[in-house]
Amino acid sequence: MSDIEEIPSGVLVVDKDPNMTSHDLVAITRRQLKFKKIGHCGTLDPMATGVMMLVIGKATKLQDKLMCEDKVYVGSLKLGVTTGSQDKESDTVEVKDVPDFSEKDIDKAFKKFSGDFEQIPPMVSAIKRNGVPLYKLARKGITVERKPRAVTVMDYKVHRVELPEVDFTVNCTKGFYVRTYAHDIGQDLGCGAHLIALRRTRSGKFDLSRAIKTEDLKVATREQIIEKMIKLDEIAEMLSE
Structure with missing residues (x-):
């Protein structure tokens, strides 16, 4: 099975729950997608909630650029x-x-x-x-x-x-x-x-309107997560605006 072929690259916006870390969300997403090449765009304090961006596949190359946004x-x-x-x-x-x-x-x-x-x-x-x-x-x-x-x-x-x-x-x-x-x-x-x-x-152009809740991420199928992801072509368009 080739994970790289099966998983499209992109950004998954997660609405982080309190008392969780960025690493927790990465671990959950890796488990649900059965895919390892996943990173996060900066940390949030454990008590904080809200927008946490996970970069998947080739989108990991955009990590620094996405982290620099307001x-x-x-x-x-x-x-x-x-x-x-x-x-x-x-x-x-x-x-x-x-x-x-x-x-x-x-x-x-x-x-x-x-x-x-x-x-x-x-x-x-x-x-x-x-x-x-x-x-x-x-x-x-x-x-x-x-x-x-x-x-x-x-x-x-x-x-x-x-x-x-x-x-x-x-x-x-x-x-x-x-x-x-x-x-x-x-x-x-x-x-x-x-x-x-x-x-x-x-965070930058990414907000809660496209986010998956942490509780939903924990039980989501591969297909549901892929559907929620913002793919590379749309990200390129967002960043050029």
Whole structure:
């Protein structure tokens, strides 16, 4: 049996469930397709949901190009509590009272983190130092200096302010940490903050409208997955627009 002949190349957009990794989705898809040449276009934190792009067959050559595209996230932050990982997945570091901020106060803080600026990546991240992921060092209680990264926020919107929680959407460049965004906004407001929910709704031209749910992927047949895939000719057309 020739897998390469039987499986067309393309991109499978998966709506990732929480508490799963990119590697989990790749493993599930390999099992269901009985095909090994599958990669993923960047990671999402385990707590995050939404768009995860899997590249299949010859589409693996497009991996770097697809990862460079901008992203859109919908998130929620909680003011007054700072955590070690900058999200709800780790222990509390500091608790402060949250002043009675107005929506204008919140928007002013968000506005400071728009356009071009620099982020210092969190210690709990997949960035490597001497070949070791920072999150492994963080687990040992080791903190190392991280170089600031140039990032861009093209657009943002604050949807709901019900203190201490704030819901927002952010359109940003590759390599952007929404956890750090939430943390930095909290620092600017003087009370701290951490990310409590995150969903990626778009990566480049790929969004949730073409996604297969994780629960469906786990039981999908080869034929059903192939039908869901966006084939190479359509991808070429999308990228040329």
